[in-house]
Amino acid sequence: MHKSLLVLLLAVFLLTPGCLVVSKISYSIQMKTKTTGTVKVKFHDVRSDAIGNKEFEDDKKNLFEYLLKSEDFSASMQSEGKTISSRRLEIYENKLNGIAVYNFSDIEKIEGIRFRDGYYYLTLQAEDSVLYTNGEIISTEDYKRIIWNEGTKNLEFEIQSGQVLQDTRDLAPVYKSLPK
Secondary structure: OOHHHHHHHHHHOOEOOOEEEOOEEEEEEEEOOOOOEEEEEEEEOOEEOOOOHHHHHHHHHHHHHHHHHOHHHHHHHHHOOEEEEEEEEEEEOOEEEEEEEEEEOOHHHOOOOEEEOOEEEEEEEOOOOEEEEOOEEEEOOOEEEEEEEOOOOEEEEEEEOOOOOOOOEEOHHHHHHOOO
């Protein structure tokens, strides 16, 4: 997975003795100007790969308290140039999904996207699986690149996370049981 995407995934799903994993990540980036805009990112099928109960409890606390509600998390993202405007969890088709929306003032701080010579582009590792994009994909032996022209106002892409979800713990039932 591209280093910047991995950094975001790790920032959102902190590394702990257990770890939160997802099946895929979807991005929709609404450009306001050439370099500013709003991102909606969706983490599909959020699960825990914790083996022990303590690690599973840590993952639940991380997700339901820190990532979903904490001001510290918002401050951490702000320091990366991402101003969170909303974050939530939802159940869809019995799977737990995380959705975050944030604003940015510099596209180049968003998941490794670059803007040069009238084009936006995102460079990924050759083995990364792009499930969807409204851009053009160019693949070589060494990398995969998604390109959008400057006039594109909504940059979209969805990437399979590469995580093996086998032997993971489903967090949807835990979320359903939380007091609303």
